[in-house]
Amino acid sequence: MDRENNIDRRVKKTRQVLKDALISLMAEKDFSNITVQDITRVADVNRATFYSHYHDKIDLIQKIAEENLSELNEILMKRSDGFRSYELLVEIFEHLSEHSEFYTIMLSSNRFPRFWKRLYTIFRNATNHNSEIFDSNDSIPQDILNSYILGAYFGVMIQWIKRGMPYTPKYMAEKLASIKTVI
Known part of the structure; x- marks a missing residue:
């Protein structure tokens, strides 16, 4: 059970980091100019992690x-x-x-x-x-x-x-x- 909570926390944390990264990028430049690579760079996660949570930006x-x-x-x-x-x-x-x-x-x-x-x-x-x-x-x-x-x-x-x-x-x-x- 404790292991499940740790996984859930990690998933939530990863998703939050990706969301925060996109929002901060949108404050700097137009959404159409933001790439998944930009998001993963700011979030400090790899592209595979991004795609395990979301289809695209x-x-x-x-x-x-x-x-x-x-x-x-x-x-x-x-x-x-x-x-x-x-x-x-x-x-x-x-x-x-x-x-x-x-x-x-x-x-x-x-x-x-x-x-x-x-x-x-x-x-x-x-x-x-x-x-x-x-x-x-x-x-x-x-x-x-x-x-x-x-x-x-x-x-x-x-x-x-x-x-x-x-x-x-x-x-x-x-x-x-x-x-x-x-x-």
């Missing part, structure tokens, strides 16, 4: 994206009070901050439109899961209000990432939570 970036988006989706779907919750907003901003280099790279380029769409879809699905993000008065249909708030929150989060996350996750959550009282 596209498979690697897709796995990184899937892991981060799945984690974000879990955060969004576990709460029933939707975007009304300060605690949820803190969790969202902390997740974005924890994976800041990845999100900064993916969102600062137009080269990954499917990623943008997936990210927005995760937020959209969360609003559908929690159909009433904010209380609506009778003059504004709930679906219109939800779309408006989703667009505003999503835009604020994207700009926060693109500007280098100048405020703490708690500060951002506090400010977004206070906006709902203005609307």
Whole structure:
């Protein structure tokens, strides 16, 4: 059993080193110019090791994206009070901050439109899961209000990432939570 745990730890560590290598390379140059050889050089592993975990660099970036988006989706779907919750907003901003280099790279380029769409879809699905993000008065249909708030929150989060996350996750959550009282 202990041997299995050691193998699992080594596999996890190797995968993490490869992911980190790709992300750091993407901060330096365009994804299309990165080779598997570049990734293995930065990660300090051989090509056979890379191919034992991933088919190619596209498979690697897709796995990184899937892991981060799945984690974000879990955060969004576990709460029933939707975007009304300060605690949820803190969790969202902390997740974005924890994976800041990845999100900064993916969102600062137009080269990954499917990623943008997936990210927005995760937020959209969360609003559908929690159909009433904010209380609506009778003059504004709930679906219109939800779309408006989703667009505003999503835009604020994207700009926060693109500007280098100048405020703490708690500060951002506090400010977004206070906006709902203005609307």
